[in-house]
Amino acid sequence: MKDKNLHIIQKIGANVCRFLxxxxFIFSGFVKAVDPLGFQYKIQDYLAAFGMTSWFPSFFPLLGGILLSAAEFSIGIFLFFGIKRTLSTTLALMLMIFMTPLTLYLAIFDPVSDCGCFGDAWVLTNWETFAKNIVLLIAAIAVFQWRKMLVRFVTLKMEWLISLYTIFFVFTLSFYCLDRLPVLDFRPYKIGQNIMQGMSIPDGAKPSVYESVFILEKNGEKKEFTLENYPDSTWTFVDTRTVLKEKGYEPSIHDFSMMELSTGDDITEDVLTDMGYTFLLVAHRIEEADDSNIDLINEIYDYSVEHGYKFYCLTSSPEEQIELWKDKTGAEYPFCQMDDITLKTMIRSNPGLMLIKNGTILNKWSDEDIPDEYVLTDKLENIQLGQQKVRSDIHTIGYVFLWFVIPLVLVLGVDILIIRRRERKREKRKQQQEMKEQ
Incomplete structure (x- = not known):
């Protein structure tokens, strides 16, 4: 009796840990899959923090991020359905054995601000992440030890179909969001966000103090400057970064600053308070930007000039790279320099296009989805493109959920029919056997 009770407790504990x-894993893998570039940037931060950037080819952060997010999501689904029990529990345990000491190191030495385990959907401190991983490591050990007690929701004959579909789904989702834009935007620059409001600080709150540092070069010598001692035009821009000088209340947007290249003026407030439309072409590194759709970008600039809208290209690249871009693409639009991390946060495309009005983000497009002349048929005031795009995260999650669940429900339905058919056959054979015995 005692052994039976112990077995029941172990079975319940194993399945509770399994669902945890x-x-x-499903949440972690999903939020990374919908933002593959965001996870790529986080992996790049890790490699830079550990001095390992040169150890891997340039494509590794993106490819590694997609593979890891797919692995996490698939392991979570396998655990949920109780399939591939040896494989899923072993991989879950291996990941937690690797991640737990890593997050302890991050918590102690703080080489990166957060681990990125849940992307931008849920940002944890390094110590919170370590505590979370301790719990998950204990759960992974229990699930691995008692993996034979995990309740299966599908038969062995159907688990391969669920496994293949899960892997296909998560890779398709990642590559779609990579080609377009994340279907869910967890960043402060989402559609509908007012940038000025995102930069505001509640009354009485002490703000964090930031300083923009500009790295400039002259006669082979590089120096750092701030806005207070910004030199004359004989210096060449190399890079810029935002430095935290004093910690305080941190608004969701704290490093949005547009410095026009031709004049050296900070035009942030002028742009964000303009009641008209403004197109922002975001290319965090102009030398790495895709120029395959440059004709469309130039057409939108011509459209902006024709109708009196503002158009700026925002980049963190040095002036010589901007000049090369102009020569290569025939770009005539003005350029502004901005912090590289800010630009990566604004839009997950290089280049990407944003439309704002009075500081509010009305729409965003990836390089592959830039509007053309068939859409820009009139002034923005008169067409749908000039209105704020309506987005509902709940509806988006619902659509993605249905795309994943409906095929699985069909598979489970078939599985149930097969099981019932087998039971009927067994019952029929049993009845026939009983009749023979009589």
């Missing part, structure tokens, strides 16, 4: 791990 499944929820964590």
């Amino acid at each position: 791990l499944a929820a964590s």
Whole structure:
């Protein structure tokens, strides 16, 4: 009796831990899959912090990020359905054995601000992440040890179909969001966000003090300057970064600053308070930007000039790279320099296009989805493109959920029919056997 009770407790504990791990892995893998470039940037931060950037080819952060997010999501689904039990529990345990000491190191030495385990959807401190991983490591050990007690929701004959579909789904989702834009935007520059409001600080709150540092070069010598001692035009821009000088209340947007290249003026407030439309072409590194759709970008600039709208290209690249871009693409639009991390946060495309009005983000497009002359048929005031795009995260999550769940429900339905058919056959054979015995 005692052994039976112990077995029941172990079985319940194993399945509770199994669902805890499944929820964590599914959520973690999903939020990374919908923002593959964001996870790529986080991996790049890790490699830079550990001095390992040169160890890997340039494509590794993106490819590694997509593979890891797919692995996490798939492991979570496998655990949820109780399939591939040896594989899923072993991989879950291996990941937690690797991640737990890593997050302890991050918590102690703080080489990166957060681990990025849940992307931008849920940002945890390094110590919070370590505590979370301790719990998940204990759960992973229990699930691995008692993996034979995990309750299966599908038969062995159907688990391969669910496994293949799960892997296909998560890779398709990642590559779609990479080609377009993340279907869910967890960043402060989402559509509908007012940038000025995102930069505001509540009354009485002490703000953090930031300083823009500009790295300039002259006669082979590089120096750092701030806005207070910005030199004359004989210096060549190399890079810029935002430095935290004093910690305080931190608004969701704290490093949005547009410095026009031709004049050296900060035009941030003028742009964000303009009641008209402004197109912002975002290319965080202009030398790495895709120029395959440059004709469309130039057409939108011509459209902006024709109708009196503002158009700026925002980049963190040095002036010589901007000049090369102009020569290569025939770009005539004005350029502004901005912090590289800010630009990566604004839009997950290089280049990408944003439309704002009075500081509010009305729409965003990836390089592959830039509007053309068939859409820009009139002034923005008179067409749908000039209105704020309506987005609902709940509806988006619902659509993605249905795309994933409906095929699985069909598979489970087939599985149930097969099981019932087998039971009927067994019952029929049993009845026939009983009749023979009589």
